[in-house]
Amino acid sequence: MIRRITLVLMLVIIFGVFVLSMIDLQSLYNTSGKDYFFANGVFETGSLNLVTGIYLDYRLFDSLFEAGILIVAVSGVMWISQHEIEEKNATFMFDKQKTPNLFVTFSRLVYPLMLGFGIYVIVNGHVSPGGGFQGGAIVATAILILYYIDINKTTDVAKILTIEKILFILIVLIGSVGLITRGEVFTNFFTLSTSTNLKSIYLIALNILIGTKVALGMVAIFTAFLKEGR
């Protein structure tokens, strides 16, 4: 009973804090940031899609931790699903729900299109909606469909995790090159006066790295779930 009362009290307090923070919202909400990005964003970052401009240039520091979260999540899933039993010779006779033929054929048809669309979204992240994370998720979905086409596909998850770590270090390094060329860390390594076309090289490179990393991470998580207890 006391437990329940404390629970309700805590909920009321949290709700009160929430309402109190909402009262101040009017003074917090202003358009100065929006106006600044609208006026200078394209020239400073070289990205027509301002969202990409913000998360790869102005706020790369935040994006790094976002990329780090995925590595931590993948490592956690791998750690939970580990076991010491030797299972090299394990042959599972019934290890599949029979995938319907219609689904297999349709997956084969759709797979290249999905892969192509994912890569398009990654590479065009700075001109059209999308970017590394979104494109990576689409590519991951395309790769996951392969498991439904052929359930016996094997993936070395430990190797994927290693590649992911290397990619993460690469992202940090590319973000840090700006320290030499521009004197600032975690921003575009081309100086502010260079043309937007040159600047977009940096955006495309980072988008491809982040896209690959996200795709590999999602595949690793899915594989860990699929092979759990196998």
Place this chain on the structure above:
Amino acid sequence: MSEYISYGLQVLLIVIAIAIVFHKRNFTIIILIATFGLIAAILYLMNKAPDVAIAEVAIGSAIIPLIYVVSISRQREFIVLDRAQDGFITYGETFSGEGYEILDQFVKSYDLSLNLCVDIRGSEQDLTSQLNVDLIITKDTTRNLYILKGKSSSVLMSKLRQMVKDKPNIRVEVFKGGESND
């Protein structure tokens, strides 16, 4: 006009969210979750956030349902480790044998799917706790007896014992299993 569509979609979102909580059948819930992600993505798009919409479609209505499908179908599996391998269950194009018929009948009556495996080494405790093996078949050659071993905490074991009680060459044993640590 688009306002009204947006309001309608928001109401639908709430309805689907309530349905997800109260629905009983797991696979229907997965479809509902995918629908939820799709409608949320449409709403993001209508509120001029196409980047978020793409992410929501890819994650919320493709990857998450796929992971759920895999996890739930894993729950409905009855994993049997065959250590006897002498005709109790015969392998080939189709499975047959006395043991297979019993197990097949058993899993069908409880709406599970049978998963047979051979050649996994390890102690019984480790197998049940780490690899989720439900049943281990061994053979007592001196008495010509097949022994089906399973965790004592599993409800299915007593059901299985009921099923094979009039078969003289099969005995069901339970042991105090190592509980899974996750």
